[in-house]
Amino acid sequence: MSTVIYEKKDGIGYITLNRPEELNAMNDEMLAELDAVLPQAEMDLDVKVVVFRGAGKDFCVGQDLTGVNTYEVLSEPGEHLTIKKRMEAERRRNRRWEYIFNLAKPTIAQVHGYCLGTGCYLAMVCDITIAAEDAQFGDPLLRMGLLPHMPLWLYLVGIKKTRELLYTGCYIDGIEAEKIGLINRAVPGDELEDEVNNLASGIALMHCDALAPVKDAINSVMEARGLGAAWRFTNNMQLVMQQRTMLPDEFNFFKARDKKGLKAAIDERDAPFKKFCEER
Amino acid sequence: MKYKNVLLKFEGKIATITLNRPEKLNAINDEMLRELMKALEKTRNHYESLVVVIKGEGDSFSVGQDLSGEGTNEIMPPNPRNKAYLYDMFTQSQKNQSIWQYIFEFPKITVAQVHGYCLGMGLDLAMACRAIICTDDAIFGDPSVRMGIASPNPLWTFRVGLKKSKELLLTGRYIDGKEAQRIGLVMKAVPAAELDQVMAVELDAFSRSVGIGGWDQMTDFWCSWMAIMELAGLGAARHMTASVNVLSSIQRPGRSLIERGGFDFYKTRDEQGLKAAIEKRDAPFRKYFPQPKLKKR
Secondary structure (H helix, E strand, C coil), rough: CCEEEEEEEECCEEEEEECCHHHHCCHHHHHHHHHHHHHHHHHHHCEEEEEECCCCCCCCCCCCCCCCCCCCCCCCCCCCCCHHHHHHHHHHHHHHHHHHHHCCCCCEECCEEEEEEEHHHHHCCCCEEEEECEEEEEEEHHCCCCCCCCCCHHHHHHHHHHHHHHHHHHCHHHHHHHHHHHCCCEEEEEHHHHHHHHHHHHCCCCHHHHHHHHHHHHHHHHHHHHHHHHHHHHHHHHHHHHHHCCCCCCHHHHHHHHHHHHHHHHHHHHHHHHHHHHCC | CCCCEEEEECCCCEEEEECCCCCCCEEEEEHHHHHHHHHHHHHHHCCCCEEEEEEEEECCCCCCCCCCCCCCCCCCCCCCCHHHHHHHHHHHHHHHHHHHHHHCCCCEEEEECCCEEEHHHHHHHHCCEEEEEEEEEECCHHHHHHHHHCCCCCCCCHCCCCHHEEEEEEECCCHHHHHHHHHHCCCCCCCCCCCHHHHHHHHHHHHHHHHHHHHHHHHHHHHHHHHHHCCCCCCHHHHHHHHHHHHHHHCCCCCCHHHCCCCCHHHHHHHHHHHHHHHHHHHHCCCCCCCCCCCCC
């Protein structure tokens, strides 16, 4: 079965992440299929606007942390890779986000359930994000000793909120996400699909030669605001972070996973923070 | 000097500039913009004035650029059907940027008092002011995308953030004063009956707040703010949006919006009149983006 489904209907392109039993965790296969489908959606003249969504209960839980078929998604700290190899992989990851951000047509993320880590990054690089009120947003990378590496955090929610969310790794729901500017709107879960389709249908009335420059004008302002350099900075810091030596008594997510399994490792990762993060 | 399209009044520490083409909903044409600039220049040199209010006569603040095609050679991109030279388009776009920059960097406290429609260039004008205070049923929006034009206004993402900027500019959706307050576009949205009173209080506060450290200190703050905005990329953003604005205005055979079956605003206007063209432009979208309505007075 395909991990990414691409469909078209009435001028709208739908890209559905399709690993529902793994909460749409991103693995190498999914990224390869995304890479194949994105240029297709960009060039498709019948498609005015692209909707990203997730099959099953969640939008996307983030990178697949199993360590199986995840070379492209995540360089694990323990892996012995040359600097060049790591840099190549990092640059590829970065190019993917920049490419979606600059896709020459509008993009909408339709978010429900978990929207974490790289899943959250995907929703952030889309032009417009509409989410269910009870969707969960968060970037817990730091809890695993990895660097959260999406510069758009700062532009969307500001310095203070970015620090709070990234230092703690706490999750927020759709309503809170709307309040701080991470998304455009949170709606009740059963209205989400209608809301997105309505928005996309309205945009689809527009001509592609009108939409492309309007999007580009806004993106060029972001470029002027330093986003171009920010992609590179965070990317480089991410590379540096992968080279660090773990302290002997530090929680090592990857060791815990290999010893006790993925679920236990995630529980162990999140447990100490539970009392600091408001339960939602 | 005698103004035709704006009114200028000095009263204590407050200067009031009123856009005065009420029969055209204060649509901005070349002459109005020239007079607005002259009135601002006069206010700049009027030392008693610390606060400048910009508002609209009649039913609206401003419905945006005058789209009639008459007396608008300077503010509108050259009509694409006349096959304008790129040089003309770039210099026109740059010149307009310098006007908005002048207003944005105006060294006195500028406040836009908005009621009724505040669209397109009218919104560009209001956004260039330091604060907007409006009625809760005022209507804000930039429908440029519906005519195939990318807004040259670089302030959007600074004012309402990236996600909201894209939502509003890619749909051309109109929002009311309440929503404008919620997303941070305006400082305050109040019931129409209270607007004058709220304005009086706020303007008094603005003109007094500069008294604490003195006007010289306020000017010092203003210099720092402008430097911060330039460092945050506003200067480069101005040039980039100007370029993309030109790009969107170029219409070449077989390569662009109108020639590929997009809505031809200019042709519709010339054949059926301005009102019909605006109606044709907006009608298809109402189903998806319900338009807020002005309250009856």
